[in-house]
Amino acid sequence: MWRRYRLVIIRIIAFVGFFAMWHVLQVGQRVLVVQRMNCWVERLVVPATDVYILPESLTFQEAAVLAFDYITAYLTLFRHANLQTGQGVLIHRASEGIGFAASQLAKTIPEVVVFGTAPEAQHDVIKENGVDHPIDSRAVDYDRIVRETSADGVDVVLEPVLGKESKKGVNLLKPLGTIVLYGAANSGGSGGFFSAAKQKLQATKFEGQILIDGNKSVAGVNAVHLLGSDIGRKIIKELLSLYEQGKIKPRVDSVFSFRKVRCLG
Numbered sequence: 001m002w003r004r005y006r007l008v009i010i011r012i013i014a015f016v017g018f019f020a021m022w023h024v025l026q027v028g029q030r031v032l033v034v035q036r037m038n039c040w041v042e043r044l045v046v047p048a049t050d051v052y053i054l055p056e057s058l059t060f061q062e063a064a065v066l067a068f069d070y071i072t073a074y075l076t077l078f079r080h081a082n083l084q085t086g087q088g089v090l091i092h093r094a095s096e097g098i099g100f101a102a103s104q105l106a107k108t109i110p111e112v113v114v115f116g117t118a119p120e121a122q123h124d125v126i127k128e129n130g131v132d133h134p135i136d137s138r139a140v141d142y143d144r145i146v147r148e149t150s151a152d153g154v155d156v157v158l159e160p161v162l163g164k165e166s167k168k169g170v171n172l173l174k175p176l177g178t179i180v181l182y183g184a185a186n187s188g189g190s191g192g193f194f195s196a197a198k199q200k201l202q203a204t205k206f207e208g209q210i211l212i213d214g215n216k217s218v219a220g221v222n223a224v225h226l227l228g229s230d231i232g233r234k235i236i237k238e239l240l241s242l243y244e245q246g247k248i249k250p251r252v253d254s255v256f257s258f259r260k261v262r263c264l265g
Contacts, residue, residue, distance in 0.1 A: 030054045032063045034071075034227050034236060050228060052236055055244050065097065065250035070239050071232070072223040073102035073158075076180040079231075080219040081156040088113040088154035090146060090172060092161065094131050095122035098183065102158055103130040104248045115146050115154065129251075143168050153177070166218075170206065175215040182221040 025031070025048055032052045033044065054063055076098075077083045089106050093099040094116025106112050107130035116131035123134035133149055135142050146154060155176070157169035160183040169179040206218055226232040242248045 025051060025053070030056075030060070032067055032236070034067050034232070049233065052240060055240065058240075058243060058250075059252070061252045061255055062250040065101070065252060066239055066243065066248075067236070068223070069097040069101040070105070070248065070250065071226075071235055072098050072182055072221055073105050074235050074239060075221045075223055075226070076158050076182055076219075077102055077105055077156065079235075080180045080221060081158075081178040083109055083112060083156055085109055086111040086113075087156065088115065088150050088174075089156040089158070090115045090117075090142075090154045090169070091131070091158045092117050092165075093137070094118045094126045094129075094134075098160070099158070100126070100129060100251055101248070105242075106130060108242065108247050113150070113154075115149075117142055143172050146172060156180070158182070167206075170210070170214075170216060170218065173214070173216045176217075178217040178219055180219045180221055 030053070032054055033046050033050055035044070035046060035050065058066075077089070081089075083089060083106060089112060091099050091102050091106070091114060094103050095118035099116065103114055103116055103126060106114050113133070114131045115133045115135060116126050117135045117137040118126050119138075120136050126134055135145050139145060153172040153174050155174050155178070157172055157177070157179040159166050159169045159179055159181050162181060166179065166181060173179060211218065223232075239248070
């Protein structure tokens with residue numbers, strides 16, 4: 001459970017300092033705190049600038065999703081790719097956390113066309129969530145399927161899998177398009193030395209001249225490194241505002257008690 005260091009959702013239960021008063025924080029409020037370290041504790045002292053009051057309708061579980069998946073999705077679409085009105089975006093794993101969040105966020109921009117990959121059984125779900133053109137995630141020729149609808153490709157590709165799939169994404173980009181890499185879903189995790197070595201050998205290598213000649217960009221996102229920064233704080237506030245406007249709605253698949261959670265490492 002590697003996210004244990006990164007976010008915490010609590011009530012203010014102790015004294016609120018003088019500086020915090022200026023941020024309208026009071027004992028007993030439901031708040032979100034996003035931190036990089038030491039969040040699995042009963043009590044935590046944090047700067048008032050890193051505390052966000054939760055809207056009454058936003059549950060703790062939904063806030064946990066917003067605090068990670070939506071921050072990453074926001075960075076990919078709006079900070080790196082600069083998604084604009086009328087553009088097209090391909091979102092891999094659109095039925096999963098970050099992909100699900102990105103589908104909603106993409107639809108906050110007018111006339112954006114969303115292609116999304118997901119298991120066929122999830123296609124109705126992702127269509128309701130904003131995906132215009134669902135694609136079976138088992139389809140190895142998804143790039144051909146995209147071009148059947150949009151011959152020139154798309155403006156943005158969100159890619160969680162490093163390797164040859166990333167190169168497919170670059171080839172799908174229109175001029176001035178951007179592929180954003182995040183998560184490294186195939187990075188091996190706890191697979192040990194050999195898994196890491198294999199991933200290193202398969203690492204994506206982009207030819208600079210191809211990017212230059214095609215007027216294409218490659219970007220990467222690791223939202224954790226921005227937590228606690230001015231950029232991170234601004235994004236969290238924007239996401240809470242979008243929630244209150246009814247433009248995004250975090251989805252919670254399952255909730256488990258701590259007694260059922262096993263720590264890995």
